[in-house]
Amino acid sequence: MEFWCPLHNKHAGHIDTWLKFVLLSKTKELILHLSNSTMGYKLPFFVASGGSYLRCLQLTSVSLKLPADFNGFPNLKRLNMVDVTITNEHVECLLSKCNLLEFLEITCCGMLTTLRSLGPLNRLKHLKVQDCILVELIKMNCGLITFEYSGPIVPLQFATTSGLRTVSVNLTSDTNALDYITTGFPCTMQHLETLNLKCNQHKRAISPVRPHKFIYLRDLRLELNIFGASEDRKTDVLDYAYLLDCAPSLENLELHMWMQCDHEIYHAGRGGLRSLPLHQHTCLKSVYMTGFFGHKDQVELALYILRCSTALKAMKIDSRVKIIPGGTYAAPAIYRRRHYLDGYMVATVFVRGADRNNNIVQVSGAIQYGLARVIDGCTRFRVTWDPDF
Known part of the structure; x- marks a missing residue:
């Protein structure tokens, strides 16, 4: 299911309804590409708590705050976050609950200052980090095959x-x-x-x-x-x-x-x-x-x-x-x-x-x-x- 439209905050109710339909339909691939005109649309908590069928999740211009009872995306293999408002702690929590993740993209996420994984990501083979202007450290417990980076020189640390x-x-x-x-x-x-x-x-x-x-x-x-x-x-x-x-x-x-x-x-x-x-x-x-x-x-x-x-x-x-x-x-x-x-x-x-x-x-x-x-x-x-x- 793909949503690719320049919606505004006043459309949040419609977006929520669509996302509920996505989860009830047991969608495996969700692409939510809004625009910066949405002023940081907040992804509803039920997406983070009910995405057990998702294999691919691509988010653009949204705000993501994980609930306290977040159980992760147990089957997620690909995660793209572009212009997503999210904190260091929530990224760490998110990655710790995505054990099957193979591809990760973090682009233009302006709040991040560090990108790191708390535990091993044994399946992660492809990492893309671009234009996160405040990031000062990338430390991932993984063994990559491909790595793509754009930004100033920062310490890059990988398990291997x-x-x-x-x-x-x-x-x-x-x-x-x-x-x-x-x-x-x-x-x-x-x-x-x-x-x-x-x-x-x-x-x-x-x-x-x-x-x-x-x-x-x-x-x-x-x-x-x-x-x-x-x-x-x-x-x-x-x-x-x-x-x-x-x-x-x-x-x-x-x-x-x-x-x-x-x-x-x-x-x-x-x-x-x-x-x-x-x-x-x-x-x-x-x-x-x-x-x-x-x-x-x-x-x-x-x-x-x-x-x-x-x-x-x-x-x-x-x-x-x-x-x-x-x-x-x-x-x-x-x-x-x-x-x-x-x-x-x-x-x-x-x-x-x-x-x-x-x-x-x-x-x-x-x-x-x-x-x-x-x-x-x-x-x-x-x-x-x-x-x-």
Whole structure:
């Protein structure tokens, strides 16, 4: 039974009647999606005391206060709470009475300061916590397979992380992604296979001398908002070359960048390109880079990956930004024209030019301006352009 409508408090009597019908019908799945216009509709006590048949419960924009004689949802397997007004104590009580729970989502619950379970949740395998701005600690007695989190860096404590296979983290506080991977929460995951990480970073990574090894990591997706003025930019994209050393089994790498820095494209007059000692990586097959504006450290990272990845089948470089808030093409047209064209030309000249005849590198991002057709038809060319164009 699904209720998806923007009701108000004056409709509370109707909602109560519907919910009574739901329970009398022994409904197994209940979706109650109201809106913030309900001003925190209070879920009636009989839902919390009579939901023995429920397998799935999804609540949006309601207020939940458990009765003193709450017996729990003995058969509940999935619980989603979005914009739910509920206290720490009631969440703990709720979880303690849901022994079969497998999936838990807590999103935009503004009253919560801690999320923890009093007893073991042996069936809980999937946890999603997003945008609970007051939460300062997550401590769960469970063994997860997937974990999704969005918010500032907070202590994350689980009974075990040996079963974690997929982790998605969107950090709203400033941190360096490489530091977080090698010394933060992910470094405790022995069998992690897929990692998605979003970060805003202003400082360069402090990479450990002996980086943690992710032996089983196969898929890595990074979304990086990189800040800094040209004269004192502290970030360095080349640092992410360490990822290949950290993850010897990595097969797919995605690096989506938004370089919110002074636009300084690379050309021969800016000095030679840096190179790191090459350590052969025998598993990496696919690389996808976006937001490639042609900065020197971006070129250096692309060339390092290209040269040390012996099994590489495809490297896709796109000068367009994919992670701008508001959509791919949210930036002004002049911003796209300048950055996208420069990035396309630099990637074509320096990265695809180093590919020789292997046809591994594919460059895109300036086709809408007609530049790709000009460059792709040339076997030898010389390009000059004004970086202030």
